[in-house]
Amino acid sequence: MISFRKGSIGFDKSLFSVEEIEFARxxxxxxxxxxxxxxxxxxxxxxxxxxxxxxxxxxxxxxxxKYTNKELSTKIAYVSSSPSGVxxxxxxxxxxxxxxxxxxxxxxxxxxxNKAVIEAxxxxxxxxxxxxxxxxxxxxxxxxxxxxxxxxxxTDYILLDEPTSHLDYANKIKVYQLLEKLAETHNKGIIISxxxxxxxxxxxxxxxLIDSKHQQLKPIKDFKEVELEFxx
Amino acid sequence: MNSSxxxxxxxxxxxxxxxxxxxxxxxxxxxxxxxxxxYHAIFNYSENNLSELIIREIRxxxxxxxxxxxxxxxxxxxxxxxxxxxxxxxxxVLGINSGSSLTVALGLLSGxxxxxxxxxxxxxxxxxxxxxxxxxxxxxxFIRNQIGLLLFGVMLGSFVAAIITILEASSQAQSLKxxxxxxxxxxxxxxxxxxxxxxFVFIVGCIGTLLIVKPLNVLVLGEDECRLMGYNLKSLxxxxxxxxxxxxxxxxxxxxxxxxxxxxxxNLTRMLFKTQNHLLLLLANxxxxxxxxxxxxxxxxxxSDIILIPINALTSLVGAPFVIYILIRKLR
Numbered sequence: 359m360i361s362f363r364k365g366s367i368g369f370d371k372s373l374f375s376v377e378e379i380e381f382a383r384x385x386x387x388x389x390x391x392x393x394x395x396x397x398x399x400x401x402x403x404x405x406x407x408x409x410x411x412x413x414x415x416x417x418x419x420x421x422x423x424k425y426t427n428k429e430l431s432t433k434i435a436y437v438s439s440s441p442s443g444v445x446x447x448x449x450x451x452x453x454x455x456x457x458x459x460x461x462x463x464x465x466x467x468x469x470x471x472n473k474a475v476i477e478a479x480x481x482x483x484x485x486x487x488x489x490x491x492x493x494x495x496x497x498x499x500x501x502x503x504x505x506x507x508x509x510x511x512x513t514d515y516i517l518l519d520e521p522t523s524h525l526d527y528a529n530k531i532k533v534y535q536l537l538e539k540l541a542e543t544h545n546k547g548i549i550i551s552x553x554x555x556x557x558x559x560x561x562x563x564x565x566x567l568i569d570s571k572h573q574q575l576k577p578i579k580d581f582k583e584v585e586l587e588f589x590x
Numbered sequence: 591m592n593s594s595x596x597x598x599x600x601x602x603x604x605x606x607x608x609x610x611x612x613x614x615x616x617x618x619x620x621x622x623x624x625x626x627x628x629y630h631a632i633f634n635y636s637e638n639n640l641s642e643l644i645i646r647e648i649r650x651x652x653x654x655x656x657x658x659x660x661x662x663x664x665x666x667x668x669x670x671x672x673x674x675x676x677x678x679x680x681x682x683v684l685g686i687n688s689g690s691s692l693t694v695a696l697g698l699l700s701g702x703x704x705x706x707x708x709x710x711x712x713x714x715x716x717x718x719x720x721x722x723x724x725x726x727x728x729x730x731x732f733i734r735n736q737i738g739l740l741l742f743g744v745m746l747g748s749f750v751a752a753i754i755t756i757l758e759a760s761s762q763a764q765s766l767k768x769x770x771x772x773x774x775x776x777x778x779x780x781x782x783x784x785x786x787x788x789x790f791v792f793i794v795g796c797i798g799t800l801l802i803v804k805p806l807n808v809l810v811l812g813e814d815e816c817r818l819m820g821y822n823l824k825s826l827x828x829x830x831x832x833x834x835x836x837x838x839x840x841x842x843x844x845x846x847x848x849x850x851x852x853x854x855x856x857n858l859t860r861m862l863f864k865t866q867n868h869l870l871l872l873l874a875n876x877x878x879x880x881x882x883x884x885x886x887x888x889x890x891x892x893x894s895d896i897i898l899i900p901i902n903a904l905t906s907l908v909g910a911p912f913v914i915y916i917l918i919r920k921l922r
Contacts, residue, residue: 463804
């Protein structure tokens with residue numbers, strides 16, 4: 359369980375505040391809000407990349423800042439909104455980097471690492487990209503690979519910043535279905551931000567809104583709140 | 591697994607070429623010697639035989655330092671290119687050499703005897719390389735543009751060259767001579783007695799690089815990813831700069847500046863092996879770097895009857911056009 363009480367989020371000055379929020383494992387949690395409201399800042403804060411202005415996120419009963427980088431990397435995987443491709447880095451090698459905490463001193467994987475990579479490629483249907491270089495992929499293909507890389511990390515939590523923004527409609531559905539399945543069958547806590555609201559609402563996710571009027575993050579009880587937020 | 595067989599084949603080919611070049615290099619020179627002389631000089635040495643003396647005291651150390659300098663500078667270049675995620679980075683173009691030159695100049699031209707000793711020389715060269723490495727690291731945090739960083743390095747080099755010229759103009763004849771001798775730089779300046787120390791520092795650098803192969807592989811994905819994968823960026827950056835300075839300072843101390851090897855060879859190996867696996871890249875840079883300097887040395891020796899080419903001039907002759915080629919490819 360990730361929880362955050364009486365905190366405020368922002369890079370230099372506070373963007374919005376959080377009264378009390380909890381993200382349980384076994385579910386997909388969706389952050390909504392207008393552009394620039396601080397969805398990425400929130401995900402960056404939860405992943406430990408930036409410090410909150412006030413308060414501290416709590417991971418399984420222990421404050422985030424008490425974790426070392428190493429411990430945190432085994433707990434959370436993070437997928438940025440625009441992963442960048444690297445010349446001469448093949449998709450296979452890229453996915454193997456996701457196995458970093460399991461591979462040997464020189465980054466070489468054993469049989470179970472190879473198995474995890476192959477399984478991820480099957481799940482995300484990216485087998486045909488195996489030996490392609492990551493800088494030669496389309497942004498949608500690259501994004502699928504980035505999510506697959508987060509999957510092979512085998513962490514308790516996965517944070518994804520707009521995972522569907524580069525994907526075509528069929529792939530958007532596929533990613534949401536996969537995330538739903540991952541949360542249920544692997545008991546992962548998954549937090550995403552998205553603008554694909556119409557599609558997301560079709561899934562049994564938990565929804566949260568960063569309200570621009572009160573500058574506050576809160577769970578959504580009534581979908582009218584969302585409508586109001588995006589109409590005004 | 592076709593590509594891995596290709597890689598092994600290429601690495602084997604270069605290794606064989608290196609051995610061939612070393613054997614050739616032991617034979618070729620002003621005084622012609624035969625294979626038997628080479629054999630005796632290594633396994634059955636007698637000081638009274640002139641051929642054997644030349645092979646053991648002059649050619650062997652020269653070839654050893656050729657191998658070590660090529661390998662060391664290429665690994666240093668690979669480290670800097672990964673650190674700055676910039677194919678235009680290298681120990682020479684970013685001015686790490688200049689750091690060594692400056693501290694060595696300050697030491698030698700001060701006239702103090704200590705700085706003219708082996709330990710004084712290597713100590714001041716390493717210190718200068720490390721300080722300038724930190725300086726570049728600091729600068730790179732706000733010059734994000736790849737070509738901008740290259741320009742900064744070149745300017746740093748010119749700036750240091752100017753300071754050294756002023757230092758030279760205002761120093762005494764005795765210390766000026768020591769510095770002039772050093773700054774000409776060549777593979778010939780190393781004696782067989784110095785080889786153990788040089789090899790030791792080189793091996794320390796190689797082991798250091800071997801230990802950070804895994805974070806280097808992750809660093810390719812960018813600094814945020816590297817942190818998210820659990821690495822402490824600050825200490826990783828310091829480790830990379832430290833190892834780079836160790837390699838560059840070592841070679842600059844004993845051979846003077848050798849340009850462009852550290853930029854050209856790592857680019858070449860990445861293109862040839864098409865990988866970001868730094869274990870393979872480490873091995874490839876070691877071998878290709880050694881091969882490159884040995885080839886340059888062979889050319890110098892063959893042409894030595896007609897014209898005497900300093901090693902730095904020859905590597906620039908090959909390296910500078912290569913940098914221009916990369917620049918054009920980037921800018922187009």
